[in-house]
Amino acid sequence: xxxxxxxVTAVKKTIPLVGKNAEKIxxxxxxxxxxxxxxxxxxxxxxxxxxxxxxxxxxAAFAAxxxxxxxxxxAVEKMANTHVQTKVxxxxxxxxxxxxxxxxxxxxxxDFTDEYKQAWVEAYTFLANILMQREKELYSQQNx
Ligand code: HEM
Numbered sequence: 001x002x003x004x005x006x007x008v009t010a011v012k013k014t015i016p017l018v019g020k021n022a023e024k025i026x027x028x029x030x031x032x033x034x035x036x037x038x039x040x041x042x043x044x045x046x047x048x049x050x051x052x053x054x055x056x057x058x059x060a061a062f063a064a065x066x067x068x069x070x071x072x073x074x075a076v077e078k079m080a081n082t083h084v085q086t087k088v089x090x091x092x093x094x095x096x097x098x099x100x101x102x103x104x105x106x107x108x109x110x111d112f113t114d115e116y117k118q119a120w121v122e123a124y125t126f127l128a129n130i131l132m133q134r135e136k137e138l139y140s141q142q143n144x
Contacts, residue, residue, distance in 0.1 A: 059127060062123070
């Protein structure tokens with residue numbers, strides 16, 4: 001499975017805009033996430049790295065390299081391992097999706113067109129599926 005060229009092109013076009021506003025988007029995202037989905041809060045209780053503060057950046061960087069999945073495997077492995085350590089589960093992914101896409105709309109306003117929004121939802125879903133698959137394997141290894 002792969003993302004369509006249209007999606008990759010649209011997400012790539014937003015990278016400068018998202019990059020410039022990454023901190024605002026992330027701050028807004030956590031505001032939404034923790035108020036709307038308070039059950040996600042404990043997962044971040046022992047947050048060690050500030051990498052996750054760059055979630056939008058991480059997804060944009062991923063999208064920029066989407067045509068070269070091999071280059072991303074180390075990053076995916078690191079994210080999946082951190083997620084398993086912090087007990088991220090599949091049911092959390094739609095919550096982060098909602099918070100992230102809503103935050104992007106709040107911060108970017110009219111610049112976040114329907115076309116860009118759709119492309120981001122697709123790119124997020126694609127990456128989420130890769131992460132959930134790897135996390136499922138890691139969880140089952142823990143239990144064996
Ligand atoms: C496609 C979606 C996601 C991406 C791209 C992503 C990306 C990342 C990255 C890059 C890190 C830092 C990894 C490291 O350096 O070790 C991280 C950590 C983390 N992520 Fe995610 N993540 C996603 C979804 C989620 C979801 C759904 C949750 C659950 C609410 C979540 C919770 C966390 C937590 C708790 C950490 C550790 C935070 C810390 O220690 O500072 N992530 N994620």
